[in-house]
Amino acid sequence: xxxxxxxxxxxxxxxxxxxxxxxxxxxxxxxxxxxxxxxxxxxxxxxxxxxxxxxxxxxxxxxxxxxxxxxxxxxxxxxxxxxxxxxxxxxxxxxxxxxxxxxxxxxxxxxxxxxxxxxxxxxxxxxxxxxxxxxxxxxxxxxxxxxxxxxxxxxxxxxxxxxxxxxxxxxxxxxxxxxxxxxxxxxxxxxxxxxxxxxxxxxxxxxxxxxxxxxxxxxxxxxxxxxxxxxxxxxxxxx
Amino acid sequence: xxxxxxxxxxxxxxxxxxxxxxxxxxxxxxxxxxxxxxxxxxxxxxxxxxxxxxxxxxxxxxxxxxxxxxxxxxxxxxxxxxxxxxxxxxxxxxxxxxxxxxxxxxxxxxxxxxxxxxxxxxxxxxxxxxxxxxxxxxxxxxxxxxxxxxxxxxxxxxxxxxxxxxxxxxxxxxxxxxxxxxxxxxxxxxxxxxxxxxxxxxxxxxxxxxxxxxxxxxxxxxxxxxxxxxxxxxxxxxxxxxxxxxxxxxxxxxxxxxxxxxxxxxxxxxxxxxxxxxxxxxxxx
Numbered sequence: 001x002x003x004x005x006x007x008x009x010x011x012x013x014x015x016x017x018x019x020x021x022x023x024x025x026x027x028x029x030x031x032x033x034x035x036x037x038x039x040x041x042x043x044x045x046x047x048x049x050x051x052x053x054x055x056x057x058x059x060x061x062x063x064x065x066x067x068x069x070x071x072x073x074x075x076x077x078x079x080x081x082x083x084x085x086x087x088x089x090x091x092x093x094x095x096x097x098x099x100x101x102x103x104x105x106x107x108x109x110x111x112x113x114x115x116x117x118x119x120x121x122x123x124x125x126x127x128x129x130x131x132x133x134x135x136x137x138x139x140x141x142x143x144x145x146x147x148x149x150x151x152x153x154x155x156x157x158x159x160x161x162x163x164x165x166x167x168x169x170x171x172x173x174x175x176x177x178x179x180x181x182x183x184x185x186x187x188x189x190x191x192x193x194x195x196x197x198x199x200x201x202x203x204x205x206x207x208x209x210x211x212x213x214x215x216x217x218x219x220x221x222x223x224x225x226x227x228x229x230x231x232x233x234x235x236x237x238x239x
Numbered sequence: 240x241x242x243x244x245x246x247x248x249x250x251x252x253x254x255x256x257x258x259x260x261x262x263x264x265x266x267x268x269x270x271x272x273x274x275x276x277x278x279x280x281x282x283x284x285x286x287x288x289x290x291x292x293x294x295x296x297x298x299x300x301x302x303x304x305x306x307x308x309x310x311x312x313x314x315x316x317x318x319x320x321x322x323x324x325x326x327x328x329x330x331x332x333x334x335x336x337x338x339x340x341x342x343x344x345x346x347x348x349x350x351x352x353x354x355x356x357x358x359x360x361x362x363x364x365x366x367x368x369x370x371x372x373x374x375x376x377x378x379x380x381x382x383x384x385x386x387x388x389x390x391x392x393x394x395x396x397x398x399x400x401x402x403x404x405x406x407x408x409x410x411x412x413x414x415x416x417x418x419x420x421x422x423x424x425x426x427x428x429x430x431x432x433x434x435x436x437x438x439x440x441x442x443x444x445x446x447x448x449x450x451x452x453x454x455x456x457x458x459x460x461x462x463x464x465x466x467x468x469x470x471x472x473x474x475x476x477x478x479x480x481x482x483x484x485x486x487x488x489x490x491x492x493x494x495x496x497x498x499x500x501x502x503x504x505x506x507x508x509x510x511x512x513x514x515x516x517x518x519x520x521x522x523x524x
Contacts (some may be wrong), residue, residue: 053398068398076395080413089409090399141399 001028003064004145004177005050010059012045018202019045022059025196025205027145027179031212032171034188035181036232037198038239043181044073044149046203050179051147065177069143071151075130077122077137083109084118087137094141108136111170128152128159135167139174146171146178152187161219164190185232189225190216197232200239207235278460286460287467296449303434303446304472306362310369311430311476315423317370318377323411325378326385336382339375347372347433348440355441365437365445372433373426380422384415416489423481431473446472 003026012020019042027033027050035043048054049061051068077086087105095101109118112132122130131151138146148167152160164187171178171191182188188195195209209232215222221229262280269279278286290296325332350371354364388411396406438447446469453462 051398053394070395070398072391072395074391076391078392078410078413081409089405090401092405093400093402137399 001030003028003062005065005179006060006062007046007049008060010046010049010061011057012042012049012054013057014045020049020056021202021204023198023203023205025208027177029177030175031193032168032176032178032180032191034192034195035179035198036183036185036188036195036236037203038200038236039183041198041201041239042203043183043198046198047147047149047179047181051145065143065145067141067143067145069138069141069146071131071134071138071146071148073150073153075122075134077130077133079122082119082121083114083125083133083136086122086133087140090137090140105136105140108140109133111139112136113166127154128163131155131163135170139170144177146176148178148180150181150183153182160184160187161190165218167191185229185236186219186221188232189221189229190219195228195232197235275457275459278463282460283463283467286458287464290461290464290468299444299446299449300468300472302444303438303469306365306438306445307369307430307434307472307476310366310434311373311427313366314370314373314426314430315377318374318422318426319381319419321374321378322381323385325382326388332382332386336379339379342371342375343379347436351433351437351440354437360441360443364441365434365447368433368437369430373429376426376429377419377422380418381415384418385411388414413488416485420481420485420489424477424485427473427477427481431469435469 006026008024010020010023011018023046025033035046037043045054049056050063051070052063053070077083078089081089084102084105087108088101091101091104095104106115106118109115112135114129114132114136117125117129122133125133134151138148152163155163168191170176180188180191189211193210193212195211196205197207197209198204199206209228211225211228214225214228216225266279269277269282271277274282321335325335347368350368351364354367358364358367392410392414393406396410401409434445435447435450438445439451440447442448446465450462450465450469453459453465
């Protein structure tokens with residue numbers, strides 16, 4: 001299977017503080033890769049490098065995607081624009097005709113379960129709804145590569161699991177390639193086809209787990225995945 | 240709907256109270272002094288009616304209004320342009336910021352004196368004094384606003400490949416609207432004060448010039464009438480032009496452009512999470 005992003009021996013420092021140390025991994029077309037590691041280890045930096053938002057110090061990054069969609073940890077919606085206008089913002093050039101653009105945004109908001117909320121401002125929506133608008137915005141650009149940086153970090157467990165399952169369906173529907181950053185092992189196992197476990201800063205790719213074909217039902221994990229969960233948690237606790 | 244009614248009717252006349260208080264105090268004080276020193280509200284109105292019947296009054300009014308609007312418009316254009324540039328370019332900020340602070344500390348009367356020497360009588364000094372005294376207020380405020388722009392929003396714009404024009408129109412300007420309108424209101428107040436002062440001291444036309452004429456002739460009632468007109472002019476521009484624009488464009492937490500009241504979530508109605516399409520039933524998690 002073709003790789004959309006390949007990283008070889010990637011190094012990155014901020015003000016002489018090494019953050020990534022010799023990371024080698026790839027993201028294959030159609031798969032969801034979960035990036036897991038302790039807080040502050042450099043997961044987001046790695047994600048930003050993949051999306052070409054960050055430059056690297058040394059090593060090699062090959063990017064073969066056409067268009068990237070980004071969902072940030074904070075929703076990053078413009079507080080002075082409605083849900084519809086926030087999503088429409090990224091389509092101003094791609095769809096110049098206002099009517100067609102809004103029609104498309106209506107469809108996108110309906111896909112994330114927000115039909116009827118088009119005219120609401122971010123402050124009038126709950127945290128989960130804001131992140132759904134952010135997901136709709138990322139999908140609006142019709143990305144072949146989706147990057148999600150702990151998008152549900154602020155939500156409670158039940159809502160987070162519902163959002164993860166919803167995201168899984170959304171990704172399966174479009175057969176999309178995605179990288180999902182999280183420090184929550186359960187989230188990573190529920191969502192990912194592969195799991196890249198990073199060490200504490202400076203981050204190294206400690207282990208890559210293949211999760212494809214493992215049994216899981218929503219947030220409930222099969223025996224093998226529970227075994228992997230225990231392994232990953234032990235590694236995180238050891239850091 | 241029901242509980243907003245008494246609030247609205249109270250707000251309808253509450254603004255009149257301080258005005259009535261001033262009128263009462265004014266009239267009370269006017270009884271203590273001869274009209275040549277302190278004319279009362281009625282004498283002032285009579286003088287105003289007399290002025291309003293003369294064509295010259297409208298010429299002076301138009302001159303001052305024209306100078307004020309053009310000077311204020313120029314100051315806003317220059318101030319916003321310079322402020323945007325200073326906010327984006329650190330070297331421009333370091334160069335201009337101390338100069339602008341220095342300029343705001345020069346008393347307007349000093350500017351007027353110099354401009355009268357350099358430019359003589361006419362439209363020049365009143366217009367230029369408005370521009371030099373108010374541009375720094377706007378530029379410093381806008382520059383500070385640009386420097387405080389949320390970098391996360393700008394990064395979002397970059398990630399989604401938004402063009403510079405879209406970033407300016409949809410992110411930068413709305414984020415700056417609060418500071419810009421606050422600076423504009425301050426600048427507008429300043430505009431009338433320095434404009435009338437410049438006309439009073441060295442002009443052959445305008446309400447300030449007429450005020451100086453009334454002082455020389457000891458026409459105190461006309462002086463009061465001119466003061467009333469100057470205040471009315473500034474109120475008309477502020478409430479007829481600037482405040483409606485502010486209401487249309489300015490965003491602030493809890494009040495969105497075009498909205499007269501805060502959205503209802505402030506009244507405690509927070510929206511519940513609507514169901515996710517194709518997700519687990521609520522009871523399952």
